[in-house]
Amino acid sequence: MVVLAEASAWSYVGLAYGVTIGLLGGYTAWMLRRGRKIGRQLPAEDRTWSS
Amino acid sequence: MDSVVRFRAAVCLLGRFPALAGVDLDVAAGEIVLLQGPNGAGKTTLLRACAGLVPITEGDADVLGVDLRADRRPVRPLVGLLGHQAGLYDDLTVAENVRFWSKAGRSQRSDADAALARLGLDGRLAEVPVAKLSAGQRRRTALAILVARRPRLWLLDEPHAALDQGGRDLVDGLMADAVAAGATVVFASHELDRAEAVAHRSVTVAGGTVSGLLPAPLAEVPVA
Amino acid sequence: MPELAADSMLRDAATVVGKDLRLEWRSRVTLSQILPFALLVLILFAFALDPDRRILEEATPGLFWLAVLFSMLLAIQRAYAVETADGVIDALRLSDLDPAGIFLGKAAGIGLHLLVLEVALFAGVTVLYGATPRGYLLLVATMLLATAGLAAAGSLYGVLAAGLRVRDTLLPILMLPVVAPVLIAGTEAFSAAYAESSGDGWKWCGLLAAFSVLYLAIGIFAFEPLLEES
Amino acid sequence: MTSPPTGTGAGFMRLHPDGTASRGSRILGAVVLVSVVVFLFLALVASKPDESLDAQGQLVRIMYLHVPSAIACYTAFFVTAAASAMYLWKKTMGWDALAASSAEIGVIFVVITLLTGSIWGHTTWGTWWEWDPRLTSTALMFVMYLGYLALRRAIIDPVSRAKQSAVLGIIAIVNVPIVHFSVDWWRSLHQTATVASLDPKINGLRLLALFVGMIVALMLYVWLMMHRFRLAYAEAALEAKGLDLALAERRAEALADGGAVPASVEHEGVS
Numbered sequence: 001m002v003v004l005a006e007a008s009a010w011s012y013v014g015l016a017y018g019v020t021i022g023l024l025g026g027y028t029a030w031m032l033r034r035g036r037k038i039g040r041q042l043p044a045e046d047r048t049w050s051s
Numbered sequence: 052m053d054s055v056v057r058f059r060a061a062v063c064l065l066g067r068f069p070a071l072a073g074v075d076l077d078v079a080a081g082e083i084v085l086l087q088g089p090n091g092a093g094k095t096t097l098l099r100a101c102a103g104l105v106p107i108t109e110g111d112a113d114v115l116g117v118d119l120r121a122d123r124r125p126v127r128p129l130v131g132l133l134g135h136q137a138g139l140y141d142d143l144t145v146a147e148n149v150r151f152w153s154k155a156g157r158s159q160r161s162d163a164d165a166a167l168a169r170l171g172l173d174g175r176l177a178e179v180p181v182a183k184l185s186a187g188q189r190r191r192t193a194l195a196i197l198v199a200r201r202p203r204l205w206l207l208d209e210p211h212a213a214l215d216q217g218g219r220d221l222v223d224g225l226m227a228d229a230v231a232a233g234a235t236v237v238f239a240s241h242e243l244d245r246a247e248a249v250a251h252r253s254v255t256v257a258g259g260t261v262s263g264l265l266p267a268p269l270a271e272v273p274v275a
Numbered sequence: 276m277p278e279l280a281a282d283s284m285l286r287d288a289a290t291v292v293g294k295d296l297r298l299e300w301r302s303r304v305t306l307s308q309i310l311p312f313a314l315l316v317l318i319l320f321a322f323a324l325d326p327d328r329r330i331l332e333e334a335t336p337g338l339f340w341l342a343v344l345f346s347m348l349l350a351i352q353r354a355y356a357v358e359t360a361d362g363v364i365d366a367l368r369l370s371d372l373d374p375a376g377i378f379l380g381k382a383a384g385i386g387l388h389l390l391v392l393e394v395a396l397f398a399g400v401t402v403l404y405g406a407t408p409r410g411y412l413l414l415v416a417t418m419l420l421a422t423a424g425l426a427a428a429g430s431l432y433g434v435l436a437a438g439l440r441v442r443d444t445l446l447p448i449l450m451l452p453v454v455a456p457v458l459i460a461g462t463e464a465f466s467a468a469y470a471e472s473s474g475d476g477w478k479w480c481g482l483l484a485a486f487s488v489l490y491l492a493i494g495i496f497a498f499e500p501l502l503e504e505s
Numbered sequence: 506m507t508s509p510p511t512g513t514g515a516g517f518m519r520l521h522p523d524g525t526a527s528r529g530s531r532i533l534g535a536v537v538l539v540s541v542v543v544f545l546f547l548a549l550v551a552s553k554p555d556e557s558l559d560a561q562g563q564l565v566r567i568m569y570l571h572v573p574s575a576i577a578c579y580t581a582f583f584v585t586a587a588a589s590a591m592y593l594w595k596k597t598m599g600w601d602a603l604a605a606s607s608a609e610i611g612v613i614f615v616v617i618t619l620l621t622g623s624i625w626g627h628t629t630w631g632t633w634w635e636w637d638p639r640l641t642s643t644a645l646m647f648v649m650y651l652g653y654l655a656l657r658r659a660i661i662d663p664v665s666r667a668k669q670s671a672v673l674g675i676i677a678i679v680n681v682p683i684v685h686f687s688v689d690w691w692r693s694l695h696q697t698a699t700v701a702s703l704d705p706k707i708n709g710l711r712l713l714a715l716f717v718g719m720i721v722a723l724m725l726y727v728w729l730m731m732h733r734f735r736l737a738y739a740e741a742a743l744e745a746k747g748l749d750l751a752l753a754e755r756r757a758e759a760l761a762d763g764g765a766v767p768a769s770v771e772h773e774g775v776s
Contacts, residue, residue: 009563009628016567016624017549020574020617027613028729035525035736038743046742049527049735066662067747072755092758104365106664128371136362140294142302151294155287155370180301258758431676435669441659449652449673452645453680456687463691482687493679497672500593504665 053079055204055235056101058261060110063100070096072259073110078237081230085250086239086261093259094239095135098206101237102132115204128156131202133210137193141182145172145192148181153199166199170221186213191221198225205229207238211245223249284376284495291372291380295354296387304353305388313346313392317399328405335406336465340458342396343389343425347454348447350388351429354381355437364438368502378430378498382491385433386426393418410468413476417464420483424457427490434501456486525735533728540721544569547717552710564628569714571621573722574614575643581611581726582650582678589674592667601667602737603730604674608653610729614722615647638692642685649677649684663744 039047056078063071070093078084086094099105101114103123112119117126139148146167153163167173170191176184181192190213197205210222226236226249239256240246247253255262299305320338324330331338358364358381367377397418400406408414432450436442460479467476520526526534548569555565584607592600622640627633634640653673660666 012624012628013549013563013566016570016621017545019620019624020570023613023617023620024725027610028732031729031732031736032524032526035732035739036521036523038736038739039523039525042739042743042746044522046746047735047739049525049530062752064662064748067744067751069748069752069755072752072759102369104368127369130369132365132369134362134365136365138362138366140298140357140363141360142298142357143294144301147294147297151290152366152370154290155367155372157371259755260759262759435656435673439656439659445652445655445659448648448655452649452652452684453676455645456683459687459691478690482690486683489679489683493676497676500668501672504662504668 054113055080055082055115056237057113058100058110059112061100061107061112062109063096063105063259064108065096065105070105070259071100071107074100074259074261076254076261078235080235081233083226083230083236083238083249083251085246085253086237086256087241087243087246087253088256092256094256095208096259097256097261098132098208098237098239099134101126101204101206102130103127104132129202130204130206131197131200132206132208133190133193133197134208137181137189138196139181139189139192142180144178144180145184145188145195146177148192149195149199152196156196156200158199158201162199162201163195166195169198169225170195187215187218190214191218194222194225201232201234203234205234205236205238207236209240210238211240211242219245280373284373284379287372287376288379288383291377292383292387295357295380295384298357299384299388305350305391309346309349309353309388310392310395312349313342313396314399316342316345317396317403321403331404332406335400335404336469337458337462338404339396339400339465340421340461342399343393343421343461344451344454344458346392346396347385347389347425347429348450350385350392351433351450352443352446354385354388354430355433355442358434359437364502374499374502375495377502378434378494379491381433382426382430382494385429386422389422389425390418393422406469408465408468409471410476413464413468413480416480417461417468417476417483420480420487421457421461423487424483424490425454427487427494428454428457431490431494431497431501434498438504457483460486525732525739527731527735530728530731533724533731537721537724537728540717540724544714544717544721547710547714552714555711564625565711566714567621567625569718571618571625572715573718574617574621575639576719577722577726578611578614578618578643578646579681580723581607581614582646582681584730585611585653585674586678589671592671593675598663598667598741599738601663601671602734602741604671605657606730606733606737608650608674610726610733612647612650612654613729614726615643615650618643619647636692638685638689641692642681642688645684645688646681649680653677663741 054077056076058074058076061071061074061076062069063074072093074093074097076097086097088094096105100107100112100119103114103117103119103126106123107119110120114126115129117123117129119126138152140151143151146163149167149172150160150163153166154160164173167177172188172191172195176188181189184192190210194210205226207222207226210226211219214222223245226238229236238246238250317338320334320342321331324334358367397414428450432446432453436446436449439445460482464476464479464483467474467479518528518531520528520531548566552566554563585604588600588604588607592604619640622637622643623633626635626637626640653670656673657666657670660669
């Protein structure tokens with residue numbers, strides 16, 4: 001098994017956490033934004049959840 | 052039960068387009084009914100709905116005692132549909148196509164051969180691949196399949212189109228024969244002179260609704 | 276006349292496969308287009324890898340099944356192109372044919388075409404790559420079982436994609452991940468058949484058999500809703 | 506971000522008037538946010554690096570992402586299959602929307618699983634990709650569900666789309682174990698270090714971090730599903746709205762005595 005320097009290991013860990021947070025954050029932002037755009041076109045009584 | 056087709060406020064969607072927007076239609080057994088109306092009025096969809104090919108999303112629809120809203124498949128073996136497309140395998144010969152489709156419709160081989168003869172396809176033409184046929188000859192082949200299957204309800208979409216004089220007379224003869232044998236015919240046509248001569252009555256299709264002499268006035272259809 | 280459902284299913288399958296073979300006999304699309312393509316793939320593999328026979332010989336099992344998969348895509352597209360042209364699919368829905376019978380008939384048709392392709396490809400790898408198998412029984416069993424699985428999955432995914440405008444591009448991405456196990460199992464079983472001892476080969480045949488049975492079963496039940504909507 | 510003019514609730518509970526949030530989703534969202542902070546603290550600060558034999562050192566922290574996202578994506582695809590089966594039974598669009606939403610979120614989690622697995626693999630094998638059975642079968646699963654989403658995009662008719670993708674959604678889950686087994690057998694022939702080899706050496710705070718990671722991933726999945734499902738539902742409702750209008754327009758054609766017919770209606774026979 002390849003032994004890595006501490007700093008190098010942390011950079012891999014940081015990359016993994018960064019990628020995960022970035023992906024989930026990006027998807028969430030897209031989803032919420034699109035939800036508002038679609039919701040705006042729909043009359044409030046059809047949005048059964050927002051009561 | 053004399054009613055073969057009974058539609059009440061039937062709505063049919065093609066994707067998001069309401070091809071039928073509340074159709075009322077009654078056809079009694081033994082009738083020949085002509086559907087007339089401009090292109091895009093919904094004639095083709097109405098015929099396909101009667102054949103159980105497209106779903107009815109609202110209203111009631113009953114064909115040959117089958118409730119199309121509940122399950123539209125049981126009606127299919129009972130009807131014969133001549134659509135814009137002939138439904139033929141290009142690489143097979145005329146006789147092979149007719150024999151395959153009549154076998155698929157649980158008809159005997161003798162029925163297929165008789166149908167070929169009836170449509171004048173039993174000679175040299177029988178062994179010609181469908182791809183090499185003219186539009187009129189394709190139409191005749193499709194009609195031969197219908198004849199071989201002996202449907203109880205004939206649904207013909209522009210049956211006179213692409214046919215020569217002899218072919219058109221043949222189609223009129225087939226409709227008369229079918230009714231004489233106890234079947235019912237609904238057909239769409241633009242050739243009103245010829246069509247009105249053979250039809251018992253005609254109804255007008257427009258904007259996905261039906262208005263005609265009998266028995267469903269447009270006023271019954273809720274117009275938004 | 277009361278009739279067993281299985282009987283009418285098999286009879287309809289026979290009607291459909293009979294029609295498909297007749298179509299092939301008249302059009303010769305598989306023989307004159309797909310078969311040359313399959314052999315061409317073998318030649319291209321040689322260009323890509325090495326003219327050195329040793330590498331080709333070692334890679335023979337994998338290349339064989341890869342060539343089968345590529346030609347299979349064409350065979351499926353051809354099998355359903357004839358059913359979607361000229362409103363034929365409507366005629367199928369209007370017919371009395373049992374959808375499960377249509378599924379089995381199409382699968383049998385695709386399977387027979389695949390077997391012809393595989394025999395030709397086998398001759399191809401023997402001549403071009405110089406690979407000679409040791410265990411013929413294992414080889415034949417692998418071919419038959421893998422073909423059954425590919426044909427069943429192909430018949431099912433073929434109708435799924437059949438009605439779509441993007442069918443030619445969608446079919447490979449739907450189909451290839453699904454048949455990846457066949458590629459793996461076929462390759463491993465062939466490797467065993469080409470090696471001294473057939474060792475693990477039969478284990479892979481078991482996987483192929485399970486795959487085939489599973490997809491035949493899925494197809495018999497799932498074909499109807501797919502035919503209805505395509 | 507301007508604050509919404511209207512909307513229910515106050516403070517952090519104030520909901521955007523047009524959005525897909527509800528009281529429930531907002532509360533769950535707050536819980537998820539807090540849990541994420543707790544998880545990050547556990548995963549990156551509190552837990553010690555792996556010093557055991559065959560040690561991973563700090564790299565074990567990648568596992569706290571990799572394993573939970575794998576579990577979330579399997580859950581998501583299982584929900585897709587279950588909702589697909591329910592659709593075929595009940596034929597209501599809600600189940601279709603559920604299946605579609607779950608598949609999309611599942612794909613996001615698969616991507617995370619693959620990327621974190623690959624990053625971990627690079628430290629261990631020195632290459633970004635090694636033919637590890639778990640990673641390989643996950644990659645195939647990823648492509649399979651991309652195909653599922655592609656099929657959904659390719660079909661316009663809502664009912665037809667729902668039915669066909671429901672069938673595919675069920676077939677896809679049946680495929681997962683087959684692919685997994687075959688890839689497993691395939692790689693067991695030449696075994697190397699696998700992603701799986703890590704699992705047993707996790708204990709103490711490391712185990713806690715992994716466990717909290719799983720809980721957070723599943724909660725996040727549920728929260729995402731609440732929003733994504735409502736979005737899908739709103740889109741379907743919007744389609745249905747257009748329908749009433751289209752029906753009225755269509756009927757008006759009948760009255761417009763020989764009026765112009767839209768060209769799009771010309772080939773109505775093609776379904």
